[in-house]
Each structure stands twice: as C-alpha cells, then as structure tokens.
Amino acid sequence: MVDPRLSDAPGSQPAKVSPWRDPRWRSYAFQAVLMGVIGFLVYEAFSNASENLKRQKIASGFGFWDTNSGFPISFSIQHYSEATSTYGDAFWVGMVNTLLVAAIGIVLATFLGFIVGVARLSKNVLVAFVARWYVEILRNLPLLLQLLFWYNAVLKALPGVKDSIRLPMNSFLNTRGLTTPRPIPEDGLGWVGLTLLLGLVLTIAVRIWARRRQESTGQLAPVGWISFALLVIIPSLAFVVAGKPLGFDVPQAGRFNIVGGLVFQPEFLALLFGLVLYTAAYIAEVVRAGIMAVSHGQTEAAYALGLQPNITSKLIVIPQAMRVIIPPLTSQYLNLTKNSSLAVFVGYPDLANVFTGTVLNQTGQAIEVVGITMLVYLSISLSTSFVMNWYNRRVALIER
Amino acid sequence: MGKSVSSNNNQPFVQHDVIAPSRPPSNLVGPVGWVREHLFGGVFNTSATILIVLFLAWVLPPFLDFVLFDAVWTGVDREACIFNEAHPIVGACWAFIKDRFSFFNYGTYPIPERWRVDLFFVLLAISIIWLLKLSLPRRDLGAIYSFIILPVISYFLLIGSPALGLPIVTTNLWGGLLVTVVVSAVGIVVSLPLGILLALGRRSTMPAAQVFCIAFIEFVRGVPLITVLFMASVMLPLFVPREFEPDKLLRALVGVALFASAYMAEVVRAGLQALPKGQYEGAMALGLSYGQMMRLIILPQALKVTIPNIVSNYIGLFKDTTLVVIVGLFDFLRTIETARIDPIWAAPTVSPTGYVYAAIFYFIFCFAMSSYARTIEQRLSKADKR
Numbered sequence: 001m002v003d004p005r006l007s008d009a010p011g012s013q014p015a016k017v018s019p020w021r022d023p024r025w026r027s028y029a030f031q032a033v034l035m036g037v038i039g040f041l042v043y044e045a046f047s048n049a050s051e052n053l054k055r056q057k058i059a060s061g062f063g064f065w066d067t068n069s070g071f072p073i074s075f076s077i078q079h080y081s082e083a084t085s086t087y088g089d090a091f092w093v094g095m096v097n098t099l100l101v102a103a104i105g106i107v108l109a110t111f112l113g114f115i116v117g118v119a120r121l122s123k124n125v126l127v128a129f130v131a132r133w134y135v136e137i138l139r140n141l142p143l144l145l146q147l148l149f150w151y152n153a154v155l156k157a158l159p160g161v162k163d164s165i166r167l168p169m170n171s172f173l174n175t176r177g178l179t180t181p182r183p184i185p186e187d188g189l190g191w192v193g194l195t196l197l198l199g200l201v202l203t204i205a206v207r208i209w210a211r212r213r214q215e216s217t218g219q220l221a222p223v224g225w226i227s228f229a230l231l232v233i234i235p236s237l238a239f240v241v242a243g244k245p246l247g248f249d250v251p252q253a254g255r256f257n258i259v260g261g262l263v264f265q266p267e268f269l270a271l272l273f274g275l276v277l278y279t280a281a282y283i284a285e286v287v288r289a290g291i292m293a294v295s296h297g298q299t300e301a302a303y304a305l306g307l308q309p310n311i312t313s314k315l316i317v318i319p320q321a322m323r324v325i326i327p328p329l330t331s332q333y334l335n336l337t338k339n340s341s342l343a344v345f346v347g348y349p350d351l352a353n354v355f356t357g358t359v360l361n362q363t364g365q366a367i368e369v370v371g372i373t374m375l376v377y378l379s380i381s382l383s384t385s386f387v388m389n390w391y392n393r394r395v396a397l398i399e400r
Numbered sequence: 401m402g403k404s405v406s407s408n409n410n411q412p413f414v415q416h417d418v419i420a421p422s423r424p425p426s427n428l429v430g431p432v433g434w435v436r437e438h439l440f441g442g443v444f445n446t447s448a449t450i451l452i453v454l455f456l457a458w459v460l461p462p463f464l465d466f467v468l469f470d471a472v473w474t475g476v477d478r479e480a481c482i483f484n485e486a487h488p489i490v491g492a493c494w495a496f497i498k499d500r501f502s503f504f505n506y507g508t509y510p511i512p513e514r515w516r517v518d519l520f521f522v523l524l525a526i527s528i529i530w531l532l533k534l535s536l537p538r539r540d541l542g543a544i545y546s547f548i549i550l551p552v553i554s555y556f557l558l559i560g561s562p563a564l565g566l567p568i569v570t571t572n573l574w575g576g577l578l579v580t581v582v583v584s585a586v587g588i589v590v591s592l593p594l595g596i597l598l599a600l601g602r603r604s605t606m607p608a609a610q611v612f613c614i615a616f617i618e619f620v621r622g623v624p625l626i627t628v629l630f631m632a633s634v635m636l637p638l639f640v641p642r643e644f645e646p647d648k649l650l651r652a653l654v655g656v657a658l659f660a661s662a663y664m665a666e667v668v669r670a671g672l673q674a675l676p677k678g679q680y681e682g683a684m685a686l687g688l689s690y691g692q693m694m695r696l697i698i699l700p701q702a703l704k705v706t707i708p709n710i711v712s713n714y715i716g717l718f719k720d721t722t723l724v725v726i727v728g729l730f731d732f733l734r735t736i737e738t739a740r741i742d743p744i745w746a747a748p749t750v751s752p753t754g755y756v757y758a759a760i761f762y763f764i765f766c767f768a769m770s771s772y773a774r775t776i777e778q779r780l781s782k783a784d785k786r
Contacts, residue, residue: 027606031608035608045639136767139766140762370634374631377623
C-alpha cells in the first residue's frame with residue numbers, strides 16, 4: 001500500500017497529523033508549560049518575600065531614599081556630610097566614585113594594554129618575553145588577590161608621613177596615599193577651555209572636510225599640522241594671553257604632616273592599580289589578536305605599492321585591526337567597570353560598597369537596594385552594548 | 401655552482417658561468433646576526449633591551465632573596481620571622497605557611513574528620529585525570545563517574561550521614577581549599593548543561609523561551625558577580641519559604657552557578673553560530689528529531705570548536721570563586737587573609753608571604769588549565785588542516 005503522504009497530488013490538503021506530533025502545537029504546549037513554571041516561581045517568590053518581610057517587620061518601598069544617612073563616606077568629589085545628607089546623596093556619591101575610578105582606569109588600561117599588546121609581537125625577544133609573562137601572570141591570578149596585594153602588602157607597607165617618599169613634581173607617597181599639587185583654576189581659565197573646545201570642534205570639521213576633498217580630488221591637506229595648531233598652539237597662546245590663570249596648591253612637608261595638595265587615598269590607588277594592571281593584560285591579548293588578524297598579504301601589498309612601514313601600519317594595518325579590536329575592547333571596558341565593584345574589599349566607597357554595603361546594612365531594604373545597584377550596572381552595560389551594536393553595523397565589512 | 405648558461409655562446413664578453421652568490425655579511429647570519437636582529441636592531445630596540453635588562457637586574461635578585469635565600473623555613477610562631485640581631489634581614493616566612501597549611505586546606509573542618517576531605521580530593525583528582533587525559537580507556541565511564549557518582553559520594557562524604565557512620569559536618573565549618581574546590585567544581589558541573597540549555601533557548605524559534613533566555617543571559621552578564629552574590633545572599637532567603645532557608649554555602653553555589661551559566665551560554669552560542677546551516681538541514685533531512693539532531697549532530701561539533709573558550713570560562717570561574725567571601729564563606733584566599741592578621745604570626749613579612757603563596761597556588765591551577773586549552777586547540781586545528 002502506498003503511503004498517502006507520498007501519493008498526495010499537488011495542491012491537495014496535507015495529511016492530517018495528530019496535534020501531539022505537530023511541531024507547531026508542540027511548541028505552543030512547551031511555551032505554555034515554560035511560562036506556567038516561570039509564573040509559578042515568580043508568584044511563589046513574591047508571596048514568600050512579602051510574608052518573610054512582614055515577619056521581619058521590614059517595610060518595603062523607597063521611603064529610605066530621603067532619610068538622613070548618618071554615616072560618613074571617606075572619599076567624595078561632591079558635597080556630602082553625614083549630618084545632613086540622605087541615602088539618596090550617598091547613592092550619588094557611590095555612583096560618581098564608581099564612574100571616576102572606571103573612567104581613569106579605562107584610559108590608563110588602554111594605554112598600557114596597547115603598549116603590552118604591541119610589545120608581545122615585537123621582534124625583540126626580550127621585549128616579547130617580558131610582555132608575554134606580564135600577560136600570563138596577571139591573567140592567571142584572581143583580581144581580588146591582586147587588589148589585596150596592592151592594598152595590604154604594598155600601599156599599607158609604605159613609610160609613614162614623616163619618611164614620605166618624595167616623587168618628582170612636589171609629590172609625596174606615604175602610607176596615607178599619594179599627595180600631589182592641587183590645580184586651582186583662576187579667572188580666565190574658562191576662556192582657555194572655550195578655546196580648546198572650539199579647537200576640538202574645528203579640528204573635527206577640518207578632518208571631515210579634508211577627507212571629503214581627498215575622496216573627490218585626491219589632494220591631501222596637512223591635517224596633522226592644522227590639528228596641532230588648533231589643539232595645542234592656539235590654546236597655549238590663549239593660556240599665556242589670559243595671564244596663566246592656573247595656580248597650584250603645592251603640598252608642604254611639615255614635621256608631622258603634609259599640608260595642602262591633592263590626596264589620593266591608598267584605597268583609590270590600590271583599586272586603580274589593580275584594575276589597570278589586570279585589565280591591561282586582557283586588552284593586550286585583544287590588541288595582539290587584532291593585529292594578527294590582519295593578513296600578512298595586506299602588509300606585503302602595501303610594501304609592493306611602495307608605502308613605507310610607518311605609513312603602512314597607519315593606513316593599512318591599524319584601520320583593519322581596529323575593526324577586530326574594538327568590540328572585545330569594549331567588553332573589557334565593561335568588565336573593568338563591573339570589576340570596580342571589588343572596591344568593597346579594599347574599602348574604596350564605590351556604588352557597591354556604599355550602597356549594597358553600608359546602606360543595605362543600615363536600612364535592611366535588601367530587595368530595593370540590591371535592585372537599584374543591579375539596575376545601575378545593567379543600564380551601563382546595556383547602553384554600551386547598544387552603542388557597540390550600532391558601531392559594529394557601521395564598520396562591518398559589506399560582504400557580497 | 402658553475403653551471404654553464406648556454407653551451408653554444410662563444411662571445412668572449414658573455415659570462416659563461418653563473419657566479420656563485422657571495423655569502424651574506426657575517427654580522428647578519430648566525431648567532432651574531434640573530435642577536436643584532438632580535439636585540440639590538442636600531443636605537444629603539446637597543447634601548448628597550450638595555451632598559452629591560454636593567455629592570456630585571458633590579459627586580460629579580462631581591463625577589464629571589466626574599467622568596468628563597470633570606471626565607472625562614474622553620475619556626476612555630478612570630479619569633480621566627482621578626483627582625484632582630486640574630487637575623488637582621490628576613491625574607492619570606494615559609495614557616496608561617498607550614499604552620500597554617502592544614503588551615504588553608506580544610507578551614508575549621510573537624511580534625512578527626514579531615515580524612516574525608518582528603519578522600520574527596522583524591523576522588524576528584526581521579527575524575528579530572530580520567531576525563532582530561534585523552535589516552536585513558538573508557539572515558540564514557542569516566543564521565544558517568546565524574547558527573548553522577550562523584551557528586552553523590554562527595555555530598556555524603558563531606559556533609560556526613562549518620563546512617564553510614566559519618567558524623568554530620570555543617571558547612572559553616574568548611575573552609576580553605578575545600579570551599580574553593582567545591583564552589584568551582586559545582587560551578588563547572590552545573591554551568592555547562594545549564595549554559596547549553598540557555599544557548600539553545602536563545603536560538604530557538606519559540607518566542608517565550610527566547611525572550612526568557614535573552615533576558616536572563618543579558619541581565620546576569622550586565623551586573624557584577626558581587627551583586628549576584630549579594631542577591632543570592634540577602635534576597636534568596638526572602639524568596640523561599642522559611643523552612644527551606646538555604647545555608648551560606650548553598651546561597652553562594654546558586655549565585656556562582658547561575659552567573660557562570662549565563663557566560664557559558666554565550667560561549668556555546670558562539671559555537672552554535674559557527675556551524676554551517678547545512679549541518680542543521682542535513683540532520684533534519686535525515687528525519688532526526690530536535691533532540692537527536694542536537695545530541696548527535698550539532699552539539700558535538702559546536703562544543704568541540706568552543707572547548708578553548710569553555711576552558712577559559714572555567715579559569716574565570718575559578719578566579720571568581722575568591723569573591724564568595726562577600727557572603728561570609730571562608731575560601732582559600734580568605735583563610736590566608738585571616739591567618740596573616742593573626743597576632744600569633746604578626747611579623748612584617750608574613751603578609752607578602754601569604755600573598756606569594758596564594759599567587760603560586762592560583763597561578764599553577766589557572767596556568768595548567770590554559771595550557772590544557774592550548775593543547776586542545778592545537779589538536780583541533782591539526783584535525784581541521786587535513
């Protein structure tokens with residue numbers, strides 16, 4: 001007997017399949033079960049949570065946000081005082097501190113990472129050897145161990161205030177941290193800043209114009225010199241004309257204390273050091289992979305066209321390598337930002353430390369506090385990945 | 401060479417023989433040439449070489465002095481490692497590590513029961529070697545042993561079971577290496593299957609499963625592990641009925657396992673995406689069901705290409721286990737932190753010694769894992785190059 005499914009004439013109805021064997025129905029059934037299970041778990045969690053909170057007499061809600069916090073924070077850029085500030089203020093202090101250490105860390109880690117990454121590919125075997133073992137050692141040790149090492153074994157073991165280590169530019173390093181001259185803006189610095197901003201805008205405009213002109217006529221413009229003039233020479237002139245409106249509060253070493261200056265606390269330094277050195281090892285690997293991803297034929301073709309090595313790397317290798325480097329580089333930046341939450345362990349008052357640490361202990365509002373903290377990190381991550389997706393679509397090779 | 405270029409050319413001004421190439425200048429070949437090219441090529445290279453040599457000469461001898469030559473190897477308390485007239489220079493205080501060695505390994509696990517931890521370590525070592533050494537026989541049995549038998553045995557061995565004559569040891573007594581190993585082992589064993597499920601869900605055509613998996617993966621990957629652990633530690637007890645309130649270790653295990661699964665899901669997804677579509681279509685054309693297709697065709701290939709990434713994920717997980725101190729567990733690093741500030745051993749070099757010991761420990765494990773991943777990668781690339 002012929003299978004009816006095989007003998008179907010074109011245009012006839014497909015054979016009836018029992019819903020149990022129909023992939024469509026099965027998928028509906030599976031999704032219904034999945035949603036049922038998730039719904040049940042969420043419902044259970046909520047009912048248990050409300051019951052447990054009632055029993056522990058914790059009122060849920062965000063009422064604590066405007067209550068006086070009453071605890072000091074050891075490091076804050078903006079104004080914060082334990083007598084008058086609220087938990088909301090503490091949140092903002094923590095958030096700014098997180099962003100501060102992340103921003104400085106990202107800049108320094110990028111510099112160091114690119115240097116080490118290029119050094120790993122160096123023809124000089126000694127340079128390559130040192131870079132390789134830097135990466136191997138730093139990547140294979142937990143970040144927490146490195147932070148504790150910097151904090152407890154290095155910075156805490158520095159000499160006391162009396163025997164501070166003197167660094168160039170009137171800086172002092174001791175067990176209380178690093179003291180450097182504090183820049184004091186005076187009248188007229190705003191104008192210099194404005195010149196710099198204007199120069200930046202003009203530079204971008206000139207670059208766009210130069211590229212358009214080159215694409216249409218093939219003529220090159222001295223973009224480098226113009227940028228240098230706009231960004232360095234004119235602002236420096238403005239600085240001199242305005243009467244050098246920048247003073248420095250230079251720290252003075254007294255008998256028992258160092259007076260004045262800008263103090264970077266050991267907590268901040270340890271966190272910054274640890275994050276920069278650790279992330280730079282990962283960035284170095286990203287950079288190395290990016291450079292190696294540019295096929296050797298590209299370089300050879302450039303040499304065959306008569307381009308010199310430095311022009312080749314500037315115009316041929318780096319643009320192609322950056323396409324490969326930038327996506328993983330961004331995820332390293334995100335990792336650094338997320339890892340800055342390890343500040344808890346060295347006592348730097350970042351968001352995780354201030355909020356999920358002190359505020360949580362004082363208020364007991366576990367769900368709200370942990371929820372807000374996660375939301376902050378989540379929005380940083382998601383917004384970055386949106387920007388990255390946009391960028392990736394823009395630079396992706398258009399393949400046939 | 402001397403080979404004649406053309407036999408019937410008798411013009412006197414034509415060169416008859418190919419001139420043998422002259423040897424390259426002696427300073428471009430051999431060891432001299434190598435050194436010139438790799439160490440002293442140009443001003444920049446030369447100065448880099450000199451700077452690095454000076455740096456190594458500045459750093460290495462004091463480090464070796466500290467770790468080996470000035471180190472203190474014997475002693476029972478801080479007296480051995482403090483500066484005094486008898487030894488004005490004191491290096492690493494290895495006596496401290498020796499004295500606290502069992503604390504670093506077992507935490508406060510009761511001393512008469514410590515053989516159970518040792519047995520657990522031995523059983524675990526057998527499973528790891530059986531699974532990783534490719535030349536050993538019956539590695540399928542090894543998988544059953546590692547993923548089914550070993551967890552069950554370990555549970556009863558470590559926690560105890562009065563029926564078997566093993567006294568109960570509550571998890572708040574566990575510590576040191578034991579906690580680090582348990583947390584990473586559970587994370588490793590749970591995260592792979594869970595990560596595969598999440599990755600398959602993310603790529604499935606069912607909207608409900610897809611949305612749930614994407615939301616879970618992106619949420620967990622978007623927040624730091626510390627906040628996940630905080631959540632597991634302060635929120636998990638709120639979400640479950642009072643009578644099931646999990647102990648600290650279980651909370652940390654849940655947090656670490658969920659966190660690792662989300663990262664594993666992305667690694668597996670990359671492997672799935674790398675497979676050509678023809679593999680799926682071929683499997684479907686053969687009439688395989690979804691489960692058969694995944695189990696027999698897709699996953700073996702996808703997992704094979706992602707093994708290096710899976711291992712580097714495991715390295716990250718192993719390093720991340722140090723963060724479980726935040727929920728109050730005594731992992732390996734925490735035992736060192738506790739011991740180093742203990743007044744019995746208060747001496748200036750005890751802290752650095754503790755950190756050097758911890759660094760050696762973590763480095764050996766992580767480096768071994770990454771070397772294994774590299775070996776596997778080379779094996780796989782060999783297979784692709786046929």
